[in-house]
Amino acid sequence: MNTRNRSSERIVIAGEEFATHSGTPFVPFGVNYFRPDTGWAPKVWQQFDPDPVGADLRRLADLGATCVRVFLTFASFYTEPGKLDPEGLAKFDRFLDLADAAGLRVHPTGPDHWEGLPAWARADRYADEPFLQALEAFWSEFVARYRGRPTIFAYDLLNEPSVPWDTPALRRAWGGAVPKPEPGATDLLDYQQLREGIGEAWTRRQTAAIKQADPDALATVGLIQWSIPSKLPTVQAYAAFRPSRIAPYLDFLEVHFYPLDPLLTYAPGEIEQNLAYLETVVREVACFGKPVVLAEFGWYGGGAFDDHPPATEEDQAAWCNAAITRTAGMAKGWLNWGFYDQPGARDVSVLTGLLRSSGELKAWGRRFEELALALPALPEGPALPADLPVLDWDACITDPAAGDAFREAYRAARGG
Numbered sequence: 001m002n003t004r005n006r007s008s009e010r011i012v013i014a015g016e017e018f019a020t021h022s023g024t025p026f027v028p029f030g031v032n033y034f035r036p037d038t039g040w041a042p043k044v045w046q047q048f049d050p051d052p053v054g055a056d057l058r059r060l061a062d063l064g065a066t067c068v069r070v071f072l073t074f075a076s077f078y079t080e081p082g083k084l085d086p087e088g089l090a091k092f093d094r095f096l097d098l099a100d101a102a103g104l105r106v107h108p109t110g111p112d113h114w115e116g117l118p119a120w121a122r123a124d125r126y127a128d129e130p131f132l133q134a135l136e137a138f139w140s141e142f143v144a145r146y147r148g149r150p151t152i153f154a155y156d157l158l159n160e161p162s163v164p165w166d167t168p169a170l171r172r173a174w175g176g177a178v179p180k181p182e183p184g185a186t187d188l189l190d191y192q193q194l195r196e197g198i199g200e201a202w203t204r205r206q207t208a209a210i211k212q213a214d215p216d217a218l219a220t221v222g223l224i225q226w227s228i229p230s231k232l233p234t235v236q237a238y239a240a241f242r243p244s245r246i247a248p249y250l251d252f253l254e255v256h257f258y259p260l261d262p263l264l265t266y267a268p269g270e271i272e273q274n275l276a277y278l279e280t281v282v283r284e285v286a287c288f289g290k291p292v293v294l295a296e297f298g299w300y301g302g303g304a305f306d307d308h309p310p311a312t313e314e315d316q317a318a319w320c321n322a323a324i325t326r327t328a329g330m331a332k333g334w335l336n337w338g339f340y341d342q343p344g345a346r347d348v349s350v351l352t353g354l355l356r357s358s359g360e361l362k363a364w365g366r367r368f369e370e371l372a373l374a375l376p377a378l379p380e381g382p383a384l385p386a387d388l389p390v391l392d393w394d395a396c397i398t399d400p401a402a403g404d405a406f407r408e409a410y411r412a413a414r415g416g
Contacts (some may be wrong), residue, residue: 064372
């Protein structure tokens with residue numbers, strides 16, 4: 001078994017890179033972990049079985065992985081405000097032990113709805129004060145429990161946070177009825193900036209709770225790609241977690257990306273167009289002097305997704321390899337969406353794994369292993385031209401057409 005990553009040292013920030021405390025380079029390279037036999041959404045903790053989980057983590061280490069991102073849930077860890085669930089904590093303790101034995105770091109993501117929500121957590125999770133205080137209490141207790149534990153790579157505040165458009169708390173903050181979520185609406189930019197302020201305050205408060213419990217703990221947040229307005233389906237879809245506003249509170253930046261420009265079916269030209277889109281996203285989070293992790297990425301291969309044409313496992317491996325090599329240099333870590341293919345999933349997760357659901361290694365899994373052997377340095381794609389267009393953020397969050405025009409200009413400047 002490969003245990004080259006096992007260490008009693010914590011991971012620290014070294015400029016725009018990650019390293020162990022003694023200076024050994026570290027690249028978070030791995031997967032978002034869930035098993036294929038827990039239904040959808042995965043019930044990682046409600047159906048936690050340490051024997052197959054331990055076998056999975058050992059196999060990941062043998063493939064060269066260094067890190068797994070795993071989702072905490074309210075139902076298993078935090079059903080009552082201010083009180084952590086002992087059974088959930090015992091399972092997470094066991095998960096950490098298994099990861100440590102395999103030589104993997106763990107990247108826990110803040111409590112979410114995957115296994116169900118208690119009634120008190122069905123509030124505005126970004127602007128409702130009682131909920132915010134309860135979430136701060138969660139981090140204070142959870143992080144204090146694991147203070148100094150080197151197996152934990154970093155804490156992710158939440159998976160893909162997005163400030164809602166219209167809630168009672170937002171109307172109170174705005175002082176009345178909110179603008180219509182359409183280009184040209186009165187006060188639309190002011191309202192988007194109000195939402196950004198809510199996202200900033202949320203980030204600041206949760207990170208402060210983590211740092212108070214463990215000053216050396218690393219903190220980040222897993223941004224949905226709608227946090228970067230180079231492409232938005234609607235102005236309402238903008239997540240309002242603006243990197244320039246939240247970066248000061250975070251140790252590093254994370255962003256997620258799926259090839260949606262157009263939704264990739266592997267037709268001619270689609271890969272290059274989506275790689276250009278990927279660049280526009282990663283560039284916007286890579287300009288703050290802090291490391292960047294592509295903490296979710298991937299696409300389907302080995303069958304058909306929804307009503308889209310079948311794609312081969314080799315198609316998937318080619319896309320994922322290109323996504324890594326195109327962002328190497330800007331990004332300092334990559335976590336694939338899923339270890340296994342996930343039968344029964346209601347989205348692309350059905351075919352995104354390194355392994356088939358039965359456990360056979362896919363073409364992407366073989367390429368993943370080859371890339372892991374090159375760590376900490378990965379082959380980089382072609383250098384970016386110096387005269388690439390600049391994203392007009394405020395224009396894009398008030399009119400998706402501005403983002404469309406930007407991407408077209410960007411592709412032209414890239415020569416694609």
